[in-house]
Amino acid sequence: MTEPSPKVSAETGRDLRLAIGVFDSGVGGLSVLRVLRQHLPHATLLYVADSGHAPYGEKSEAFITGRSLAIADFLLSQGAELLVVACNTATATSVQALRQRHPHLPIVGIEPGVKPAVAASVARKVGVLATPGTLGSERFAQLIEQHAGDAQILPQPCPGLAKAIETGRLDTPALRELIAGFCQPLKQAGVDTVVLGCTHYPFVAPLIAQAMGPGVQLIDTSDAVARQTVRLARRALSSAERLEGEPSAGRTRLWTSGDVAALRHFCTPWMADAATVEALPELNPVN
Numbered sequence: 001m002t003e004p005s006p007k008v009s010a011e012t013g014r015d016l017r018l019a020i021g022v023f024d025s026g027v028g029g030l031s032v033l034r035v036l037r038q039h040l041p042h043a044t045l046l047y048v049a050d051s052g053h054a055p056y057g058e059k060s061e062a063f064i065t066g067r068s069l070a071i072a073d074f075l076l077s078q079g080a081e082l083l084v085v086a087c088n089t090a091t092a093t094s095v096q097a098l099r100q101r102h103p104h105l106p107i108v109g110i111e112p113g114v115k116p117a118v119a120a121s122v123a124r125k126v127g128v129l130a131t132p133g134t135l136g137s138e139r140f141a142q143l144i145e146q147h148a149g150d151a152q153i154l155p156q157p158c159p160g161l162a163k164a165i166e167t168g169r170l171d172t173p174a175l176r177e178l179i180a181g182f183c184q185p186l187k188q189a190g191v192d193t194v195v196l197g198c199t200h201y202p203f204v205a206p207l208i209a210q211a212m213g214p215g216v217q218l219i220d221t222s223d224a225v226a227r228q229t230v231r232l233a234r235r236a237l238s239s240a241e242r243l244e245g246e247p248s249a250g251r252t253r254l255w256t257s258g259d260v261a262a263l264r265h266f267c268t269p270w271m272a273d274a275a276t277v278e279a280l281p282e283l284n285p286v287n
């Protein structure tokens with residue numbers, strides 16, 4: 001299995017112990033969870049993979065928002081004190097509804113890294129690989145307006161890619177072909193920086209890098225999300241809840257609306273701490 005290999009900054013929340021709820025349409029958010037664990041070694045991490053309803057990127061906004069609200073309620077019922085929406089599509093469609101429903105809950109979303117990509121691009125041409133849902137959203141249009149500057153942004157929808165990654169087979173000829181097809185227009189346009197605008201894509205970063213060819217930089221925002229999570233956690237916690245002394249490692253609990261064995265298999269190669277994987281109970285729809 002190919003491991004995600006994001007750059008991780010030095011900033012950590014070693015002294016913070018709290019329960020953090022994290023969710024994605026499926027396994028993609030595990031690329032964020034892994035970095036969160038590096039920053040917050042003593043936090044309890046609660047993760048929902050909504051694999052039974054993936055991919056979100058090709059579903060209606062109403063459906064994604066309904067699932068996001070129901071999953072957030074579930075994570076809160078399990079003790080989450082802070083929420084990380086580890087899904088670009090769910091952030092684009094539902095983060096506002098989540099904040100409205102939980103005005104006092106610290107919530108961290110994830111967005112395609114257009115800003116760092118524009119800063120890094122020498123050619124002034126940036127490709128953005130993401131789901132059709134993310135690229136068609138108002139938030140994405142705003143992101144471009146705010147951060148594109150003089151750079152040309154080439155959005156490339158990747159229908160079917162998150163679904164293929166959900167299978168856990170991360171290096172097959174069919175997957176290489178699918179990725180090559182999405183990268184071809186970006187390559188032809190001469191982009192030198194490519195944003196991984198879906199949390200599933202870091203799991204196939206080596207294949208994307210190969211399809212784009214040498215000299216192209218890939219931008220993954222997991223580390224920025226983890227740093228923002230540490231900042232919000234620090235603000236939210238009173239000093240009484242901070243750690244004194246050296247405690248045991250934080251627990252990780254995972255739930256999936258898909259196949260439990262498949263999720264366990266997906267994260268076993270790189271999830272260092274003992275994690276439990278359970279079936280997600282049926283969730284009541286939230287309006």
Ligand code: DGL
Nearest residue numbers: 028055056057088089199
């Ligand atoms: N991992 C998700 C994202 O970051 C969504 C993939 C999907 O379910 O379409 O956008």
